[in-house]
Structure formats: structure tokens, C-alpha cells
Amino acid sequence: MINIFYESFPDAVTVEDRSCPVVTDFRDWMKFSGLLGDQSIPAQVLPFLTAAWFRMPPAVPTRAHFDALVEFYQARPLRPDSETSQKNPRKPPVFDWNIDAPYLLADFRQFFRIDLIHAGSLHWWEFLSLFCGLPETSQSKKRIFYRGCDLDQIPDRFRREEIRRIRNSIALPYVMQDDEIGAAMTGFFQKEGDSFAI
Numbered sequence: 001m002i003n004i005f006y007e008s009f010p011d012a013v014t015v016e017d018r019s020c021p022v023v024t025d026f027r028d029w030m031k032f033s034g035l036l037g038d039q040s041i042p043a044q045v046l047p048f049l050t051a052a053w054f055r056m057p058p059a060v061p062t063r064a065h066f067d068a069l070v071e072f073y074q075a076r077p078l079r080p081d082s083e084t085s086q087k088n089p090r091k092p093p094v095f096d097w098n099i100d101a102p103y104l105l106a107d108f109r110q111f112f113r114i115d116l117i118h119a120g121s122l123h124w125w126e127f128l129s130l131f132c133g134l135p136e137t138s139q140s141k142k143r144i145f146y147r148g149c150d151l152d153q154i155p156d157r158f159r160r161e162e163i164r165r166i167r168n169s170i171a172l173p174y175v176m177q178d179d180e181i182g183a184a185m186t187g188f189f190q191k192e193g194d195s196f197a198i
Contacts (some may be wrong), residue, residue: 002077009123013068021055022072026127027194028053030097032073036064036078075125094148103139111138
């Protein structure tokens, strides 16, 4: 885990022992999220679409280039070691940078006085740090809570039904993968409760 107060945010990824400079603005990485979530793109094609995130694009992007970008996108060094070491199955998303954009925009203006539309360059990892720091009363965090909370842990029946109703009204479109369907059927599928999941 890095200390953001005296360690610089990275501006490159390492691919096969070579440092490769990448774009760092949060808008670019929101687009990367869209690339990762696009079910119409075959997995074997993804590495070839990554050139836009390199300042000096490789002639032939490889799986190693793509994997390095995914690591940068996930910003694992910002998380405590206990979180990064957990091996959890992939879970349905609880927040979408596009669908939830109006709430994110409003929250950044209200709580940080940052206008994300007109903001200058803001490093992806700094943006994520601020996002994680949004209070539980923010609309973004409320949406994460309603989509990700475990209804079985809510003892009050009326509260459980209220959360279910809200969850249904703000549900994100999501296509489960075959392995996720199998996990859900066998009871190993867990709902997302981690506010850092993107």
C-alpha cells in the first residue's frame, strides 16, 4: 500500500521489465472501465484496443500490456494489504461510471467543490481516493449500499423490503458470466459490499 502524502502517483506501468508511460486522467480510465465492461468485445481482442492508454503505444499490444493496464485501473496499491490479498469471485458491479455519472458529479461538487466536467487533469488514483472518501450520505455511496448490501443481514422485514424496492429501482444492467451463474447456483456467489469495487 502506498502513502499518497509522500509517494507520487504512478504515470507508467511495467510490461516485461519495461516502464511504459500511460495516460493518467480519470476520464481516460472511466473509458477503460467501459472497455472492460463491453460484453460484445471478445477477450482475445481486448489487448489490441489498449493502445490509446499508452503515451507511446506499442506496435503490437500484448496480453501483458492489457494486464498491466488492468492493474493500473484497479489501483491495488491504494488498498490495505488485507483487501488486495483476498481472492473473491467476480461480483456484479454496484456502481457504473456512466449510469451513475449525474450522482457522482453532484457528490464531487457538494462534498469536494470539484466540478468534474470542467476539472483539469485529475490522476485516476487521486480521483479514486476522493471517491472512496465520499461520505455514506452521498448519493454515490447510497447507491453502492443499496445495490451491494446483503439482504439476509437485515433483520427488519420492512427495512429489507424497502431496500429491495430501492435496489430494483436503481438496478444496473449486468450480464452474468457462466462461472458467476454456476457460483450463484451453488451458493458461493456473494453480493458486493466493498465501496471500492468498480
